[in-house]
Amino acid sequence: MYSLLPLLTLIVPFYIGILCLFTHISWFLESFFKKIEKASLIFATTITLLIAVSMVPDVLAGQTLEIPHLSLRVDLTNIAGVLGVVLIFFLTSIYNVKAEKGGRLKPSLYNFFVLLFLVCMLGLLYSHDLFGVFLFVELTIGVSIILVAHAPNRISPEAAFKYLIITAFSALFVLLGVLTIFVLTGNSNILAIVENPDHLLENSRLLLMVVACFVVGLGADIGLVPFHGWAPDVFPASTPIVNGFFCAEPIAFILALYKLVHPFYIIYDSPMILWLMVGVGLASMIFGVLMAYPQADFMRMMAYISIEGFGHMVFTLGLFTPLSFVAGQLYLVNGALMKTGIILSLGSVFITSGTYNMGSLGGLVKKMDKTALVYIICALSLTGIPPLSGFYAKWLIFNAVYDFLLSYGVIASVLALISLIIISMVSFVYLVRSFHRIFLGLLPENLKNACEVHWTMWLPTLVLAAIAILVGIQPNLILGMIRSP
């Protein structure tokens, strides 16, 4: 069904961003903009959220909303991701009201780049054109580096540079893959390529190279092992708000990776493609969980938790079965929402205490009860404790893995399940331990005067905790919006 709604969700934040930029150029508007800088961000994300929600009834009715000449489409394969991204931006922009204290960018520029980041995320989710995906990937890199460099601390330029080099270089692999496919087929529309795959089948070895390029290219942007080098530096270097916005990034990038690799797996179902995805996912899971455990800096711990989470997502989606797609996407959307809840809560702790070091914290539950409650609910949901939302995501992942590996024998299935359960248990242990180190125990002397943050900071996180409980009771709220391609 031809619909302009997907395009509208791109245009609205982009134009409001341009208006913000206009006030940066016009000095006479600067004083006026200072009064509305925070509100304009909330306004833009609210309108985008409303437009995104208005697409849901048609999509649930089985319609595909598309703009064919721009290769943009929204259907049951990506609507959950779209809503997840827009919700994260909406809630984080509310959190931004009191948490954002200024940085290297002027407020108008900051707003422009945040809204451009939202446009990139949505564009990546909508686009079914190889060049479209590459353009949005490259733009996302540029914008996210600027947002990292915005943080007014000493470590941000170094982290931003590292991030720039790794991700900009990896984007060239995406470009190489895209160009190879385009030169071979003369087409850049993914759906059209799948319908007419003869040229690709003649060059199946090149197809494997192309898939490897996509995995390396987008793997580095996502933060998968062994291309994760930037993640542990970027998390502590960015402001908590920017980290909150960044939580939406894996939804767009991982679904883009699936969108680029899955069609070529349909055309040429080589086990190499499958093991490449599964291998990278498995390595990320194990590495992330082992490295997160000993961290004293809670933002570095979150970086490794994210790597572990990305591993779960890519591992599950890389099985390329209908159940694994549903399980992977549920875990992806839920994981991003819960991670936003945790990161924003930790951001509140940082703003109150001025430190990321868990060794200097403790006893904050008495002073920040709402933040502590949100942190533990989101952490438990992320580790898959029932009856929270993460439980269903993990349960479906276990089912998908078990079903897939049954063809390799029951022992392989059981061993894989045991490994996944052990990884989940370790992540449960360090998240609960971090809760204990930050919120329980003795309150340090310098935090005696600490108090709960402003309601604009705890309310968005409370909404995320409520989602964890609601989706836990009624998982169909998200599951109903996901269908395998």
Add this chain to the structure above:
Amino acid sequence: MELTVFLTLTTATFFTALAFVARSTRRTIHFLTLQATALGFVELMYYFVYFMEGMHFQALIEFFAAFAEWFSAAVVNPLIIYWGARKIEDIVGGLIKMDDVQDQHVIGTRSAVILMGALTISHLLLGIHTYYLIPKKLEALPFISIMFSISVLIMVSSGNPLKILVGLNMAENALFPLLAKIPLSLIPFMLVLMVLVNIVGVFVVTEAYREYGTLSVSKWRGMD
């Protein structure tokens, strides 16, 4: 492969290799310009002849698109990095001249030469082996691969962030033979993005210099 294309790609690869051994930032930027000029030469000449023969509007647009691509890679991007170098000179009030800064590679000259030799031979062998496997449309792939690899060497062996940016641009330019085939409507977007990445890169490097007071990436870490 046509002889002109072969010679052009060989020349571009040679300039990429020279950039690897160049010591000063300014010289490396010069080699970036020369590499991009060589890579764009064939395409630019092709469209120029096509335009002169036909003198029609479509040919003119295609020539301008090719020219814009070449101009961006050979002039705009190197100038952005050069401007970054000058800005850093301004930060220290002209006390440091980029032309005088002789960067030491992370790996020694002898190791670098051996590495380059090994890389060239391995790519040559790979090129011969895959000659009949690679479709005619992708015949430039072995050259792309070797320029890409040398650019990676530039990036990993240099401690100077501006040289790392040059390496990144050279890797990007290596894809030029394939980039020339993209639809016309996409060229402006591609160019804007590539320029944006360079502007962001220079912005981050100048901010880092302001913060740490040095252009050595390895020293940045210790100053956090």
